[in-house]
Amino acid sequence: MNIEKPKVSLIMKVYNGEAYLKEAINSILNQTYQDFEFIIIDDGSFDRSPDIVRQYTDERIRFLQNEQNMGLCATQNKAIQAARGEYIAVMDCDDISYKTRLEKQVAFLDTNPEYIMCGSYRNSIVNGEEIPFLPIKELSNESLQFSLYFGNMFFSHSSIMFRRKAYQEEGISYGPAKYAEDYQVIIEMAKKGKIYLLPERLIAYRIYGESTSQKKKDEMAQIAADIKITHLKDLDIAGQEKTALEKYFADPITELDFEEFITCTEHVAQVCNADIQKDGNAGEIMNQIVNEYIWKMESYSLKKWIALRQSPYSRGLSVLQRDGFLLFVMSVLHYKKKKENLEINKYGG
Structure with a gap:
């Protein structure tokens, strides 16, 4: 692996995420696919999140810190600008990527150049239990494009991987919406190329009482x-x-x-x-x-x-x-x- 030119840049935004941060980081470091850099960017946390990240000595980790809280979209865009990989994978700091996630997504994008992005089905973590979310079915690009007019039914933010060059050349970015930023950016990518949902569960998405999606x-x-x-x-x-x-x-x-x-x-x-x-x-x-x-x-x-x-x-x-x-x-x-x-x-x- 060339650490200066990795195949994948995995980006993880952190804000006061100490509770599940180690589990999230370990799920990436334990991937079967190893040709990646791991960009962790802290957005002004006032808990132990920065200290937890500093405990890791893995050379693939690049730890960035905002001097002050910039917000979700600005922080995500900053991480993408710092990325060096051909593909960018996204991970939220309280979710889990299963071991073969990167391997299978890289294989798909390598063999399907007409696709700009792929995601996967998920399990939901509720009170510590992993529960399948939605029955698995292989869906066409046309079906997924149709679904996006009525909401983000399928793509969990922590499951997506996309082509960095296409993303940047097309002028796509996160924002300006404060929430549902994943839905907006997925729509923008879907306008520029084909999208795919791998018909298997490659991530676990955490649902808990204090999550942003519940409170807001x-x-x-x-x-x-x-x-x-x-x-x-x-x-x-x-x-x-x-x-x-x-x-x-x-x-x-x-x-x-x-x-x-x-x-x-x-x-x-x-x-x-x-x-x-x-x-x-x-x-x-x-x-x-x-x-x-x-x-x-x-x-x-x-x-x-x-x-x-x-x-x-x-x-x-x-x-x-x-x-x-x-x-x-x-x-x-x-x-x-x-x-x-x-x-x-x-x-x-």
């Missing part, structure tokens, strides 16, 4: 909605359909008619060349999108219930399998929601 979920959901609306602007669909979807994304409760929503979504899929039929490659993605729509509906009625049940997209809907009777009762009673009744957008990023 309302603000994150609003930022994610803004990102969706911006992403939609360049899409080649009818103006009224674009307006309808923009309003759907912006509002926590939707008045958009079911048939109109389906028509708009079908046209997005057509532009992306994604197969959203039940057995199509993007069929499960459509399932998730319709599930979310059902819970965002402002009001329920028998007419809407019948339209839903007669739709070809109702087959296999998890919301009907799990909560079909509840939805039927809500339809019979013509139930109408208030905003505080609505669960926050699950696929914001």
Whole structure:
């Protein structure tokens, strides 16, 4: 390995991450693939994070420190500017990369030059237990491109690896959004090249009570909605359909008619060349999108219930399998929601 010219630059931003930092660092140093530099950048931590990093003597670690807190996006961009590798892999300081993560992602990008980025499925760490997140299915670039119009359903930040040259030449960067920055940067890369989700679990993503995503979920959901609306602007669909979807994304409760929503979504899929039929490659993605729509509906009625049940997209809907009777009762009673009744957008990023 040439430490001055590594194949991969693994970047890890740290801010008061002492609780899980050793586990995260060790998961990278123990990779089966060894041709990498490990850029750890501390963003003004006031806990023991810098001391923990300094305990490591591995020559692959490059430890950078901001003189003061610069924020997530500025710190991430600084780390990328310092990177020397052909590929850049991302890792958050409380997550875990499984041993073969870098090996498998490098192999994919080496043999598929038309792809700018790849990620992987994940396990979620909840109360110390690793739980599979989403069933594994190999998804096409077209399916993933389609999904990004409705949220970041698949790509965990700690799972992505991308081409440094393409990223920099295309002028991509993190920000300016305070949250959902991974969703925004993935969209920007998806505009410039193909994207892929390796059909295996290569990382574990930690979910715990004090994480940013839990404490700031309302603000994150609003930022994610803004990102969706911006992403939609360049899409080649009818103006009224674009307006309808923009309003759907912006509002926590939707008045958009079911048939109109389906028509708009079908046209997005057509532009992306994604197969959203039940057995199509993007069929499960459509399932998730319709599930979310059902819970965002402002009001329920028998007419809407019948339209839903007669739709070809109702087959296999998890919301009907799990909560079909509840939805039927809500339809019979013509139930109408208030905003505080609505669960926050699950696929914001």
